[in-house]
Amino acid sequence: MRAGGTWNPLWDQLHEWDPEWTEQFMSMGSLPIRRGVLTPQFIELLSIAVDAACTHMYSPGVRRHIRAALELGVSREEILAVLELTSVLGIHACNIGVPVLAEEFEAFERRRIEQR
Secondary structure (H helix, E strand, O other), rough: OOOOOOOOOOHHHHHHHHHHHHHHHHHHHHHHHHHHHHHHHHHHHHHHHHHHHOOOOOOOHHHHHHHHHHHHHOOOHHHHHHHHHHHHHHHHHHHHHHHHHHHHHHHHHHHHHHHO
16 A cells, blocks of 8 residues: 555554554455445545545545545536545535535646646
């Protein structure tokens, strides 16, 4: 996870205190992704929903997964639909996710233009 850029520095202390448990937990949590049953696009959309949900509200994760989803070809409309569906859990999903989507989509568009 560290090599792939998905490691959360908030896990450092836990890993230091109990590396075996942390490794097992991370392995278990990433198994559905490693199995390849779900598309990378769907995994990013699901991750956006989880991180934007009112029970989680993890802005860095929302940003990371929106960025990854855009890079995988997920449309702004698809991401917005996920945020809207997630808002059923609490309107905070849109309060967090829509401004991030706007920023990341603008940056994505700038990168696409610069790459031409």
